[in-house]
Amino acid sequence: MQENFVDYVKVYCKSGKGGAGSAHLHRSRITSKGGPDGGDGGAGGSVILRGNNQMWTLLHLKYRKHIKAKAGENGGQNQSFGAKGDDEIIDVPLGTVAKDAETGEVLFEITENGEERVLRQGGRGGLGNTHFKSSTFQTPRFAQPGEPGEEGWNILELKVLADVGLVGFPNAGKSTLLSVVSAAKPEIADYPFTTLTPKLGIVQYRDYRSFVMADIPGIIEGASEGKGLGHRFLRHIERNSMLLFLIPADCADMRKEYDILLKELERFNPELLDKQRLLAISKSDMLDDELEVEMTEQLKQELPEDLDFLFFSSVSGKNLQGLKDRLWQLMNKDA
Structure with missing residues (x-):
């Protein structure tokens, strides 16, 4: 698989220096000792991030390690102001978080x-000598230099924006589900960790409505401590409006598996537990009607009362529409 999804880059950014103010004194054929007429220097260009909803990766910044804006021009005679330096505008996907690389401080998020x-921020331009003239000081022969620009390393991280985030152990059937309910084509195989990068799919719903589903790399016990793919994918779940937990029907202990998934999310960010949740039992085409009824009664006894669950199969299509209906209801519960 071609690795074209990049969700983390570290870049060195430098804004432009402000132009110096001019210390010029007016001179002409008829004036040999004119007053100050130095113009101000132009402001330096800034490094700016701009949200672009047509982008979904930071790949374009992976090999661009230095980003630099233009310096402002110096002021000139006859109160001529220096031109402002051009800003360096960087388009980024929605959900991009900017951080200071040294302190780890979150600066802002583009949504x-x-x-x-x-x-x-670009440096301010220096004031020309006209600003320093007074009744007692007629010919100032000095002006302000421009302020230096800001520079340093920044981290840009992408949190995938989606309505529904799929949460489950490797090989729970998340990629298969996404492939049958949307036009997304994630790689599918019968081994763990097939999904190494988040995949987004547009799920068509009734009456031409739709919602976005994200297949997030399989969680494993210890992910919140950085094991496996760790924090790299857990942060994507933060931006989902609700979470769909997937556990396969052939799982030996569904309650235990659900609790492990929940514990990993809580360790990473307790606020994730405030999101709407739905548990879907995948691969239920392996169950006959009698066994499904038996498992339903067992799950009602074992699972928390407030956790809704249902059975479905991506392969046979069993209850897929019911799953989409329930997701839509939960997403619009407070609407």
Whole structure:
């Protein structure tokens, strides 16, 4: 699989230096000792992130380690102001989080299309000598230098924006589900960790409505401590409006598997437990009607009362529409 999904980059950003103010004194054929007429320097360009809803990866920044905006021009005579330096505008996907690489501080998050946020502010231009003239000081022969730009390393992280996030152990059937309910084509195989990068799919619903589902790499016990793919994929779940837990019908202990998944999410971020949850038992085409009824009664005894669950099969199509109906109801519960 071609690795074209990049959700983490570290870049060195430098904004432009402000232009220096001019210390020029007016001179002409008729004036040999004119007053100050130095113009201000132009502001340096800023490094700006702009949200773009047509993008879904930070791949375009993977090999661009240095981002630099233009410096402002110096002021000139006859109160001529220096031109502002060009900003360096970087388009990024929605859900991009900007951090200071040294401190780890979160600076901001881009969530709207066309939203612009300044990552590194350009330096202010220096004032020309006209600003320093007074009744007692007629000919100032000095001006301000421009301010230096800001520079340093920044981290950009992408959190996938989706309505439904699929949560489950490797090989729970998440990729298969996404492939049958949407046009997404994730890689599918009968071994763990097939899904190494999040996949998004548009799920068509009734009356031309739709919602976005994200297949997130399989969680394993210890993921919150960085084992397996660890934090790299758990952060994507933060942006989903609800979570769909997938546990296969041939699982030996469904309650235990559900509790492990829940515990990993809680360790990473307790706020994840505040999201709407639905448990779906995948691969239920392996069950006959009698066994499904028996398992339903058993799950009602074992699972928390407030946890809704249902059986479905991506392979046979069993109850797929019922699953989409229940997801839609939960997503629009408070609407």
